[in-house]
Amino acid sequence: MTESASLTVTGMKCGGCENNVTTKLKSINGIISATASSKDKLVDVEFDSQKTNLKAIADAITDAGYTVVDDN
Numbered sequence: 001m002t003e004s005a006s007l008t009v010t011g012m013k014c015g016g017c018e019n020n021v022t023t024k025l026k027s028i029n030g031i032i033s034a035t036a037s038s039k040d041k042l043v044d045v046e047f048d049s050q051k052t053n054l055k056a057i058a059d060a061i062t063d064a065g066y067t068v069v070d071d072n
C-alpha cells in the first residue's frame with residue numbers, strides 16, 4: 001500500500017544536496033517518488049509500505065550525510 005510522508009531534513013544547501021538525497025532514496029526498493037527542497041528543509045516521499053518503511057528512508061538520508069529532524 002502506498003504511503004506518503006514529509007520529513008524535515010537539515011543540512012541540504014543547494015540543488016546538489018537535493019539530488020544527493022533523492023538519488024539515494026530512489027535507490028531503495030519500494031520508493032515510488034522522492035522530492036527534496038533545501039529551501040524548505042523538506043523531503044517528501046511516497047513509498048510502498050510492504051517494501052520499505054520510514055526508518056529505512058530516514059537511515060538512507062542520514063547515510064547521505066544529512067540530518068532528519070524528528071518532529072513527529
Ligand SMILES: [Cu+2]
Pocket residue numbers: 012013014015016017018
Ligand atoms: Cu549542496
